[in-house]
Amino acid sequence: MTAPAGRTDRSRLRALAVPSVAVAVLLTFLAVLLMLVTRQGGTLVGDTTSNVQTSATLPQMAPGDTVVQTFTTSDDRLAAVQATFGTYQGGARCDLRISLREDDDVVAERDWSCADLPDSSPVDVLTFEPRSDPTATYELTIERVDDDTTGGVVLWAGTPAGEASLATVNGDETELSAVVRPLYDPEARWWDHLDEITDRMAAYGPSWGGAVAFATLVVSIGVLLATATLAVRRPKVFLVVVAVLALVRGLVWAAAVPTFGGMDEPAHFSNVQFLAEEHALPGQADNPGTYSAQLNAGQGGSNVSATAPGDRPPYTAEGEAQLLADTAAESPLGGGGGPAAAYPPPYYLPAAVFYEVGGESVFQKVDAARTWTVLLGVAGAVILVLLARRLFPGRAGAQGAFALAAVLQPMAAHQFAIVNNDAWVIVCGFAALLLGLELARRPRAAWLTLLAGVIIGFALLGKPFGIAVAAPLAVGWLLGKIRYRERSWSVLLREAGLVVLGVLATYGLWRVIAFLVDIPAQRVPDGAGARSRRAFLDAQIGPNGETAKRMWADQLWGNFGWVRIPFPEPIPTLIWYGLLALVLAIAAWVVLVVVDAVRGRSALLAAVEGSSSGADGATADPETTTPTDELPLDVRILVMVSMVASIVVVLYAAAWVYYASTGANDLLQGRYALLAVPAVLALPGLLLERFSRGRISPLVVNLVVAFTMGGLLLLGLKRTLEYFYG
Known part of the structure; x- marks a missing residue:
């Protein structure tokens, strides 16, 4: 039997659509890359310069x-x-x-x-x-x-x-x-400086920082984006391609950011070096010093604390040889008492293994330790693909665009390439979003609740603000119980106990070890200063909202290095207005849910109060842990909103405690909220679908977000190269 001609034509058009989009993705990537490298070149800082x-x-x-x-x-x-x-x-x-x-x-x-x-x-x-x-x-x-x-x-x-x-x-x-x-x-064009820039990258950087290897990796990002577009309807292939994309992204940024050029990198690398060289935990009362003599020589010779553009090492052959000789002559032993020494060791232990297989110089050791962070970025990308399937069920295009947007987010790309335990907490945040949605799909989930406790504990083993991951996990768990009308107190108490067990088996175990070996918990210092709530709020907002804008629109989306390389205007301003629009959209969604509830037709209340049936009418058996339906849209939105709200509350609560104790207002940075970035990127598409009552697909919004993230990634990379090597 022959299919009707019209149906055949439509099938052919659909078959051609994905390859056409893939070609468009690759051409757009190459066009943006060409536009950036052919911009006005300007001048260069010398191979040596004053380091004031x-x-x-x-x-x-x-x-x-x-x-x-x-x-x-x-x-x-x-x-x-x-x-x-x-x-x-x-x-x-x-x-x-x-x-x-x-x-x-x-x-x-x-x-x-x-x-x-x-x-x-x-x-x-x-x-x-x-x-x-x-x-x-x-x-x-x-x-x-x-x-x-x-x-x-x-x-x-x-x-x-x-x-x-x-x-x-x-x-x-x-x-x-x-x-x-x-x-x-x-030079008339920026690409005329590329030979000089890549020579400087390769001086102290990894082997893939040379001109040919680096250019190949950058172009590979575009090829992988096009390949991911082609594979968007083949879930397993798409997952592998995105994982490789995250790996290449990490290698590119690890080459672009010079040794010790990432935020607080010497402090975090000090923990890695101490574990590898001393075979002991940093942060103990009798640790011999802040950093090892070798690390002091390395960061001192790299002029990390100098004012830009003097915050760079010498790039002459003689200067490079002298700095390498100076660091090699110093001992890698000692240290263990640096600014990051009180952080728990789980992030640093695998990095110490990579340190051991690194080269001879301290610069090669940093490159090796960064490899662990790059691999964490790959793990985060895999989680993002799985998260996309839960957020946009049945919409392969929207899933693919969201996953690629999250992988390309420029500040996350930076943090997944340096030695800093931010990467550990970010991955925990991604995992919490995925597990929160999974918990909302299940009537009972004993092992998943144990995993939820482990994720909370792991996040706290990174940084204290990791406690924010508890919110989407708790919301997802509660929604699952309410949706399926779980009334068994034994089930509720058992699963709550498993969460506590997961936390105790991870973070609790560390606190016991830390007590036994005399590693004090992080404490808020005390000091003098104004402590009124009004003064605190004024400090957080700043004149005309500039402080809030700097944190949420600048530092969260792209202020690289030691928070010295922001995007140029009007990019931060546009991001700021976009975030304000998202906040208003969330508020409108809350109003819409309330209005629908008053009118007796709330989708969210139907999901959490009256129905244990799926979209297809199937009924969930309360005695099974198997999910029977995809999540209602409002449930997905609520889990994402809970993560955004949680990180905002946690960060400002930490800032208030610090301010009330010290009078200082220099604790927070926008990058601490990177664990919630997938929620921020997903919400525009989800909310548009909700406001249109399903008539508008989130695909278009997700594509716009993905293309924006890709453009910002390339621009951020160019600005980083200009800053450190130009």
Whole structure:
């Protein structure tokens, strides 16, 4: 029997749709990549540069004052000079004449209005035709030439290090070096710098940081995205492709972020090194020091604490050889008392195994330890694929787009590539979302409740804010019991007891061990400061909401390195408004649920109060643990909302406790909420489907989110490379 012609045509169109989308994905990825590498190139910092840690300013410039900073070039083709001024948030009113001299020759000169200078950000104060002498000495002179009696600008400065010399003010030598930077080798396009950038990446980085290997890995991300699109209706193949994608993503970022360039990486690597070298637990009262001598030499020689762009090691052949020799000469023993020493060991123990099989240098050891974090990222990606199936049942396209969006989230990609136990907690958060949905599908789930306790314990074995994972697990468990009208107190108490057992078998066991070996629990320090709730709220919100925006729109989605490499505007602002819109949508969903309940047609109440039947009318047997239906949409939304609400409450509660004790407001960072990112990414599609009462598929929203995450991943990678190696 022959199928009707119209049906055959539609089948052919559907068959062609997925390959067409896959080709579009690959072409879009390559187009964005090409657009980024062909943008204006600009200049480079030299292979060596002054490594000043900004700690003070030179005196405020009065009319007639002159500041002179001398520097010696380290590369050929000097083409610009950069300086950093303080303008008192744009309030300084003055005129400056800035000139550059080599001996008695004026190389360049420019007059600046102080109103045109950015506040506390580097600015190219002079640009000129490239100079050919790679070892010339220059004087940068900054003179205030107006007669106004108002306050002028200040020049940021710090203790000199590396090639930096002392600044003079009105002819008198100071004890500081001004933050002045020579810039070299202007190029029309950014890709003209790629040889230099990849050479610097390979100097201290992993073997795959070389030009050919790194470029291959980056292009492979696009190929894998296209392959995942082709495999979206083949669940097992899709799972494998996404796992490989996460592996490649991790390798790319592990090469892009230099050794010790990730947030708090020296502190976390210190734990790994101590476990591997001393075969003992860090954090004990008798641990001999903060870091080993070798780690101190490595991070000191890498100038981690210097002000950008001086927070980098030397990239000359001589400088590289000297730094490697200096670190090799120091002992890897000792330490164990660093800032991260009180964290439990589960994240660090596997990293210590990788440390043992690493190379000889401390830089190779860090690369090896990062491999464990990369593998955690792969595990997280597998969980995301399984989570997608629960969130968007029967919608392969929406599942695939969501999973890829979550894997491509740029800040998570960064954290899954460095030595930091954030990765451990993030994976626990992903697992909690998946298990919370699974618990909501089951009338009884003894072993799953034990697993829920293990996940909570594992999260606490990472960082204290990991307790946020308990919310989606608890909500899912309660929904499962209410949906299937579980009334047996013995079942309820037994499963609650299994959760407690899971926590005790993991985190509880660690607390016993820590007590026995004298490792104190983390404590909030005490100090002086304002402690009013109003002052706390004002500090969290900031002027015009800037503090909240910095945390939730900047640090959560892409502020890389040591929180020094944000996305440029308007990206953080657009993300911020997107998050505010999501909050309003969640509030609207709550109102909609309440209104429907009042009218007697609430889908959520029907799911949790009156029905133990699935979408197909099948009835669940309360004596079985087998789920019989997919989750109602409102139940899925509620589990996701519970995770978002939980991490917000936990983080701000921790911030309040810290603030009330110390008066300080520097505890929180947006990256601590990465464990809830899948919920944030899933909610737009789920809510749109809910508001349209199922008439609009979440596919379109998920595709937009996925393409956005992919673009941000590439842009974040480019900005990271520019910052550390450009």
